[in-house]
Amino acid sequence: MIKYLIEKEFKQISRNPFLPRLIMFYPLVVLLIFPWAATYEIRNINLCVVDNDHTTYSQQLTEKTVSSGYFKLTAFEPTYQQAMQQIASKRANVILEIPPHFERDLINRQSANVLIASNAVNGTVGGLSSEYMADIVTDFSSQIRHEWVQAGKEPPAVPTIDVVSQNRFNPFLNYKLFMIPAMMALVLTIMTGFLPALNIVSEKEAGTMEQINVTPVPKFTFIFSKLLSYWLIGFFVISVSFLIAWIVYGFVPVGHLSTMYAYAGIYILTVSGMGLVISNYSDTMQQALFVIFFFMIVLILLSGLFTPVNSMPEWAQWIAAFNPLKYFIQVMRSIYMKGSGFVDLIPQFFALVGFAVFFNLWAVISYRKSN
Amino acid sequence: MENLQHNETITQPKKVIEVNQLVKRFGHFTAVDHLSFEVEKGEIFGFLGANGAGKTTAMRMLCGLSKPTEGKGKVAGFDIEHQSEQVKKNIGYMSQKFSLYNDLKVWENIRLFAGIYGMNDNDIKEKTALLLEQLHFEKERNVLVKSLPLGMKQKLAFSVAIFHTPEVVFLDxxxxxxxxxxxxxxxxxxxxxxxxxxxxxxxxxxxxxxEYCNRVSIMVDGRIEALDSPHNLKTAFEAQNMDEVFQQLARKATRKAD
Incomplete structure (x- = not known):
């Protein structure tokens, strides 16, 4: 009996004008475009310099700033007020003001001040650009001190400590390596959670659901035939994603593929359960889409996909604790980057299994009630 | 064989549908109010009533799609409340709304529903060819159902509903x-x-x-107000045709049509 139902699902999916393309192109777009766009690195910050000193050192500082690659010099302004206008008109993001007597103070007093003002409308950009700027200035001062020591002009005033940091698991801080496993989790959520939910609601809307309900097909079998089809699609899509990550980015998971497939299997059960719950409470596609849209945003923003869950306020972390996507993203990142094995991911395992049981039980209970 | 069966129906008429004091309530609203009737094997039973009289609700209970609030019903010898899965095996259903799969071809729809009722691939193939010939649908075999004209769709839906030769077919x-x-x-x-x-x-x-039915029941406000052959009904209500019978009964309705 189920053979005929699965045959039907695949015929319908292949004839749908939209679904086969979505299944093929969605992972492609998500994995080829998003990792480049969703970058944490901030570059090409527009810089406006107010140089009140006009000396060799002030010019050297400006040059050093521009050559760092983070900043793009867009204007020289004579005064700070005029520089602020550059910021107001969005032509500049950061102002570097070098005060008069910068070189003289530096030589005579061995210390000088500069002013860094950054536009913090976007807090991340503002914070990062002043941080970059501060780094450059610190670097500049130690460079000068080094020159003086070599020239025998001055002994180093303060003993300096060099901090060497070592980045484990992602040595070059490649944000793509960080984003791609999470993107795969996102693709899987849509393919195996929300697509089957929409499919079920569309049969309700068309009335074919009722036609099937008067046949001897048990409701469970009917729903299962749909889920199974989308599970197969889900595994296909995630395999394609692994291939893309390898061919395009050269990323191969450090851990075992089998661990990844096992966790993907549990996660698929979880999200399809969630999708079923949504489909049970929705009578029309429109209704289902709104609910899905709402959940999608909550799931993504509270998953640690873009912003780390640990830096959220505590109440938000509590909400995030009920987000299955968060756990699956952790799993994907850990296996891909750290090579975590099953034992390392036991907490996530129990969380995901718990969600799977919870959502599927809820789906079964709410399904009975709707009849 | 056919003769023999025919004789059997004459000697001891088999009841295919037996309904006794069937009630369906939605909250305080009683959609179906103590319905009782019987339908014999091979009968064409007309189930009439104005919109909102409770026909579809009654039919949905007989098909096992919804549970009765009170009363008993048997379809094809099985209890509609406790053996609804057995009932479903022995009935065909064609709903008000066209409900074959629009994005499947004619033969694919037949194959799907036949497969669901447990027919095997070979039987399905043979019987599909036969059916398409009878309906003169050979040319439409590979046409998507959504592009068929309405008349053809309805004929196909009916043929699919009786493809597995059920005991009863419900047509809404x-x-x-x-x-x-x-x-x-x-x-x-x-x-x-x-x-x-x-x-x-x-x-x-x-x-x-x-008029084409063997017997007709007319439902008003959830109750059966009349049940007999069209001929007897016309005599009883002193009417020229069934329309007059219906008008006389429907006038009694207090419930608003939906």
Whole structure:
């Protein structure tokens, strides 16, 4: 009996004008475009310099700033007020003001001040650009001190400590390596959670659901035939994603593929359960889409996909604790980057299994009630 | 064989549908109010009533789609409340809304529903060829159902509903919006099915169709107000045709049509 139902699902999916393309192109777009766009690195910050000193050192500082690659010099302004206008008109993001007597103070007093003002409308950009700027200035001062020591002009005033940091698991801080496993989790959520939910609601809307309900097909079998089809699609899509990550980015998971497939299997059960719950409470596609849209945003923003869950306020972390996507993203990142094995991911395992049981039980209970 | 079965029906008429004091309530609203009737094997039973009289609700209970609030019902010998899965194996259903799969081809729809009722691939193939020939649908075999004209769709839906030769077939306004010629052809299909021993339970708003039925019941406000052959009903209500019978009864309705 189920053979005929699965045959039907695949015929319908292949004839749908939209679904086969979505299944093929969605992972492609998500994995080829998003990792480049969703970058944490901030570059090409527009810089406006107010140089009140006009000396060799002030010019050297400006040059050093521009050559760092983070900043793009867009204007020289004579005064700070005029520089602020550059910021107001969005032509500049950061102002570097070098005060008069910068070189003289530096030589005579061995210390000088500069002013860094950054536009913090976007807090991340503002914070990062002043941080970059501060780094450059610190670097500049130690460079000068080094020159003086070599020239025998001055002994180093303060003993300096060099901090060497070592980045484990992602040595070059490649944000793509960080984003791609999470993107795969996102693709899987849509393919195996929300697509089957929409499919079920569309049969309700068309009335074919009722036609099937008067046949001897048990409701469970009917729903299962749909889920199974989308599970197969889900595994296909995630395999394609692994291939893309390898061919395009050269990323191969450090851990075992089998661990990844096992966790993907549990996660698929979880999200399809969630999708079923949504489909049970929705009578029309429109209704289902709104609910899905709402959940999608909550799931993504509270998953640690873009912003780390640990830096959220505590109440938000509590909400995030009920987000299955968060756990699956952790799993994907850990296996891909750290090579975590099953034992390392036991907490996530129990969380995901718990969600799977919870959502599927809820789906079964709410399904009975709707009849 | 056919003769023998025929004799059997004459000697001891088999009840295919038995309904006793069936009630369905939605909150305080009683959609179906103590319904009792019987339908015999091979009968064409017309189930009439104004919109909102409770026909569809009653039919949905008989098909095992919804549970009765009170009362008993048996379809094809199985209890509608406790053996609904057995009931479903022995009935066909054609809903008001066209509900074959629009994005499947004609043969694929037949194959799907036949497969669901447990027929094997070979039987399905043979019987599909036969059916398409009978309906003169050979050319449409590979056409997507959504591009068929309405009349053809309804004929196909009916044929799919009786493809597995059920005991009873439930037809919920099968000819709504269909042209007179196709309606006639449709009733020919119904007669053919009845001759094969399939009991037909049909709702309709066309009074000329009511005349084609062996027996007709007329529902008003959730209750059956009249049940007899069209001939006897016309005599009893001193009416020229079924339309007059219906008008006299429907006038009593206090419930608003939906």
């Amino acid at each position: 306004e099968p000819t709504g919006g269909v042209d007179p010629t196709t309606r006639r052809q449709f009733w020919e299909l119904i007669y053919e099915a009845a001759e094969k021993g399939i009991t037909v339970f049909v709702t309709t708003h066309y009074m000329d169709e009511a």
